[in-house]
Amino acid sequence: MTSDVLIARLIDLIGDRIEAHASELTELDQAIGDGDHGDNMRRGFKAVSGEKEALANMPFGEALKKAGMTLVMNVGGASGPLYGSAFMAMGKSAEAMPGSRVEAARLLEAGIEAVKSRGKSDVGAKTMLDALVPVLKSIEAGADIAAVRKAADAAVEATKPMLATKGRAAFLGERSIGHIDPGARSSALIVHAVCDALEEK
Amino acid sequence: MTSDVLIARLIDLIGDRIEAHASELTELDQAIGDGDHGDNMRRGFKAVSGEKEALANMPFGEALKKAGMTLVMNVGGASGPLYGSAFMAMGKSAEAMPGSRVEAARLLEAGIEAVKSRGKSDVGAKTMLDALVPVLKSIEAGADIAAVRKAADAAVEATKPMLATKGRAAFLGERSIGHIDPGARSSALIVHAVCDALEEK
Amino acid sequence: MKKLINATDDILAESLRGFAAAHADIVELSEEPRFVMRKGGAVKGKVALISGGGSGHEPLHTGFVGKGMLDAACPGQIFTSPTPDQMIAAAQAVDGGAGVLWIVKNYSGDVMNFEMVSEFHDGNSATVLTNDDVAVESSTHSQGRRGVAATVIVEKIVGAAAEQGADLAACKALGDRVNSASGTMGVALTSCIVPAAGKPTFDLGEGEIEMGVGIHGEPGRRREALKPADAIVGEFVETILADLKPASGEEVLVLVNGMGGTPLMELYLVYDAVARQCAEHGLKIERSLVGNYCTSLEMQGCSVTITKLDDEMKSLWDAPVRTAALNWGNG
Amino acid sequence: MKKLINATDDILAESLRGFAAAHADIVELSEEPRFVMRKGGAVKGKVALISGGGSGHEPLHTGFVGKGMLDAACPGQIFTSPTPDQMIAAAQAVDGGAGVLWIVKNYSGDVMNFEMVSEFHDGNSATVLTNDDVAVESSTHSQGRRGVAATVIVEKIVGAAAEQGADLAACKALGDRVNSASGTMGVALTSCIVPAAGKPTFDLGEGEIEMGVGIHGEPGRRREALKPADAIVGEFVETILADLKPASGEEVLVLVNGMGGTPLMELYLVYDAVARQCAEHGLKIERSLVGNYCTSLEMQGCSVTITKLDDEMKSLWDAPVRTAALNWGNG
Ligand SMILES: Nc1ncnc2c1ncn2[C@@H]1O[C@H](COP(=O)(O)OP(=O)(O)O)[C@@H](O)[C@H]1O
Ligand SMILES: Nc1ncnc2c1ncn2[C@@H]1O[C@H](COP(=O)(O)OP(=O)(O)O)[C@@H](O)[C@H]1O
Ligand SMILES: [Mg+2]
């Protein structure tokens, strides 16, 4: 798959998955947040979809940067700057489509680092990082696509017993325990969409 | 029964009956009014009860006038001026306890006339007059106490199909049909209490 | 019933005490008999404006007591007209020698109680009866129309005139003129809960609204399916304009009034709809007011009032007012 | 979901249009990127105060734009922080050369978006982060406390100082001081409904309340049985005073803030309870504000804020302000 095709497929697949799961994300956010995560993600990736043509014709890194900026300027909330910064950082870290597992891991790592520094957070705080970092680890450990998917899903489940210490859920203290983190779930959805795109290759 | 005993009994019996049926009156008023008739009546007759001692020691007519004034100054709404004016007018019409059926009818008639002129209304408008006037007619027709009670209850039921043209229910137009008028019901309650007192004689 | 209250019987007393304490620079409270008056009481030589009515419509009327608006307000029990003793005491406290103008919303209870005042109290007085609610066609009943949110506009405009020295006859004529130039219609999305009743006055299904509702949870024109704000406003504007018959290009004041439980965000959205539709009808909105002014406890919903304006009314609307709920033009 | 709206996606745009039209004498609206600014834009030589945050808290912040308060407000989607482009455009429009003071409520989303502004836009600026919510004990989380209704007080007092010519450093220091002198706690009787979600954020039983709730329907300290207003206020006052540790006889400002769906009658009743309890604690309420100022859509409930006052803060509180939601002292 050429870079332009991959970019277009990624945009479509991520957009579809977010759209299909928007109410689920909102419900998760209603339990321990403010009930807007589904709408935030949908608005952001709709805006990215609106730029599909232009993005597909950019170099891979530039497209990621531009998509990140679009997320920042359209999402708002916590997820806007976090996903936005992640995509921008990934775009900065790699000019072209990653050609190997190692390059793919480097790309994701750059995104994760951006989330950590933007969110002043790390794994264990019951956030999207608790989905993204296990996925990175599984890639680094040589997992195949099916195993990466599994790692993402397991990581999402694993946020359930966590006590939130970052984001809006942190205000709940103990009451945040027992619920899946909406940002972890949306991260897993994106991971799934990327896996689908890669399988089409 | 002497006038003072009768006055005290009337105050107790009317007060008890209103208290026991306050929620019923409110529910009737919720359907075609504003849901305060039970509370209005209870507040008014509680205030009258608070003056029982003083009222019992007054001449019958004076006690009625004073009770009417107490209703006017404590009830508010439509029922305050209406029942208040009725009691005041009855007090003006008779100095002493009515000694005969004819005198009793004259007393009630004075009250009814006061309601009509205060409310600029007459029978058929789905108001308390549609309970009071049939009761007066039954007394005039020579009914015994049991029959007076029946007349009151039948009159209350008969307000159900009426179209309200006076009071708050009038704003409902056709939608006022099918509901009992709360003021007719409270009038019947008072009539029942008076019948009880007379039976104790 | 979920309310921020202590005992049902104490709601009114405690709420009024809180109101008087929060606005001690503007009002004084008499607890027995119950009335709120402009701080300092009677203003010599000025017509005294007194309004009153059942409580539960706050800020109406207590929130409109102060310089440039009401001299006193008599709050009755919740949804129950006040009693004559309150009105008499208020009149004695604020009559500055130029007479009293009673401003009364057209409900039989209110009308009768205010009527009784004249039987106990003499003094120079006149009454303006507001009856702006166009929801209920007047032919189907003999009670006339209800007085609702335009009462606020009457109180503001006549209050300004009285403050500027208009005499009793002029105040009365002006009040009648503003009332006749006004039409209101409302909608409820939910019922209010009268505390003494403890449960909703009516039950609306999840997808239902009550069009033409009053401010006591009285049913209105009809119950129907929830519809978009534009459609609700469309019916309001059509009905009001059919009644007011304004000339094209006529200047109007628009009041979008919340019923108590509807957030400002929705009220401004309704105002946007009214503004669009007034423009389509060739009307010029010269003044506006958006907020909770004539409420019905915690009811969700709103009403729209349109008042045809002339230059005198416009300048009186703009005149200084200093009350708890309306405050502008003060140095 | 029952709301006075047309389509969910149009709520914000239509509501802002209505707001701007109703207050055209005070504000101007930019639709894209979205911000509301003081009519006339930048005031030369004056520090520009800009706030922003998710919508659904009206009148916060748009209702506080105008002379003596904010120069601009950036409304995000409902309960969602605005995006950096809005802040940048607002800063460009209102910066009068003396720098920009950002007033931001402490939520990670808001903080991150405002932080990003500095990465795209340079210019002299400082930030006041409000975090007055004492409901959640700070030890149990690392997010710090939420910014809630005291934000209104910060905006009013710093707005007055900026209007009087205070420089950026002084405005920033004052804002931090007012914030530290303030504590807030809230309660919900019902949940709000985020339009895009279409159903209540949480379910409270008929006899339940959520103590320590935030302004987005986030759960608070605990869910418990409905209790009398005095008991609710008792817990608020104890918790706030434990945090503020005022001296006996200390002067305070009290804000009783409605969450959007609670009528004024109840808010004044709550104020009465606060006044009684402050008196018991030997505090002197020198200033007060009662009404819907920092809301949570149609949520029923309220919050109480207590701010320790000094003479400077008192005089700045009294200084003229002319906005849609606060208006006093104007000739
Ligand atoms: N400081 C942070 N670091 C990492 N992720 C965070 C942080 N704060 C929030 N998040 C993530 O953002 C998600 C919430 O996003 P969203 O609901 O869109 O924003 P908001 O919380 O502002 O309403 C959380 O579920 C969490 O995964
Ligand atoms: N004009 C009138 N003439 C006679 N009775 C009336 C009139 N208006 C109202 N009523 C009576 O008063 C009753 C309502 O009383 P209440 O609920 O206490 O007052 P309000 O209607 O002011 O809330 C009605 O049910 C009716 O019987
Ligand atoms: Mg959220």
Ligand SMILES: [Mg+2]
């Ligand atoms: Mg009634």
Ligand SMILES: [Mg+2]
């Ligand atoms: Mg009533």
Ligand SMILES: [Mg+2]
């Ligand atoms: Mg949010």
